[in-house]
Amino acid sequence: MAKRYDRTLGRRAALQVLYESDILGTPVDKVVDEGVVPEEAALNDYARRLLLGVASHITDIDRQISKSSKNWAIDRMPLVDRALLRITVFEMQHVDEVPVAVSINEAVELAKDFGGDDTYRFVNGILGRIARTMGEDVPESDEIDDMEDEPQAEKTAEPEVQTEPETEVEPEAENAEADSSEE
Template sequence: MSARSKARKRALDILFQSDVRGDEVAVTLAAEAKRAAGEPAREASWLYAREIVDGVIDHRDDIDEQISTHSRDWKLDRMPAVDRAVLRIGVWELLFNDQVPPAVAIDEAVELAKEFSTDDSGAFVHGVLARISRSS
């Protein structure tokens, strides 16, 4: 697994944890930063995970608007928390990170959804991110 794939998983953990616990993402991120300081071997994945989470924090309203607009009859608060977190990562990579090709952002998000969410989540995430990619 590449360092960026590991970073996406770490970012997913932070966003999911924050959502489920009802904590501010910045609080969960700070706790993870403290833990990451003691794990120098995982620094490469931590740096990109932090970039993702900071980006989601900075663009949260725009990201959530894109998800709501393109999710076809699914409200954000009705989605599984894992799907929300995966979509936020995918939308950030699609719209705010020029270093990640759209196909890679979508594929990585779909893989996270397949691994950590429901049987239908991969197709759902793919559909939403594909619509966002086409509209941007």
Template sequence: MSSRTKARKRALDILFSADVRGDALAVALAAEAKRAASEPEREASWLYAREIVDGVIDHGDEIDEQITTHSRDWKLDRMPTVDRSLLRIGTWELLWNDEVPTAVAIDEAVELAKDLSTDESGAFVHGVLARIARSN
């Protein structure tokens, strides 16, 4: 597993836990930063995970607007938490990280959805991110 794949999983953990607990994303990020300081062996995944979460914090309203616009009849608060978090990560990568090719951003989110969410989540995440990619 590449360090970026590990970083995406780590960012997903942060977004998911903040969402489930009702914590501010900045609070969850600070807690993970404290933990990361004691785990230098995981530094490679931490740096990109932090970049992702910072990006989601900085562009949260725009990201959620994109997801809502392109999710076709799915309200954000009705989506499984894992899917919502993956869509936020994927949308940030698609729209604000020029270093990640579109296909990679979508594929990584889809693979995590297949592994960690419902049977339909991979197709759902793919559809929403593909529509976002085409519209921008």
């Protein structure tokens, strides 16, 4: 059980570091080697394995993501989505001790925590397509295919504010209520 938890923490930390690497424009292997990681993303061995694996296979990983995503160029994807896809594609193809279905499920959970409202569907659709090209038996989903035509909403977007319609009280009605309470 401890190994599973370590992997979950490793995926989470790897996602945070890969995201930061993209924002700063610093190669991920440099971030890992120099220990320049966010305080909340302490790197365990599994996180290091994922990050260094992504760094060494980035060209192939990006090519697979691009081939499997409809209407989305990889450089136009939200950074969280792209980082999560990269980590998971590496894990699916190079970490034999983790079943592909588990990798996809973990990615979906991270997408729910870190991505926009529909990120989990977007990520699940692309990873499902990649898994099928690997010969994995994962179900297809038309709903997910349709999602890729729409831009992903970021979690940082302003929430919609819904207000109750204001009702005006006529002054005469207000006075009538006051008069009746004085009696």
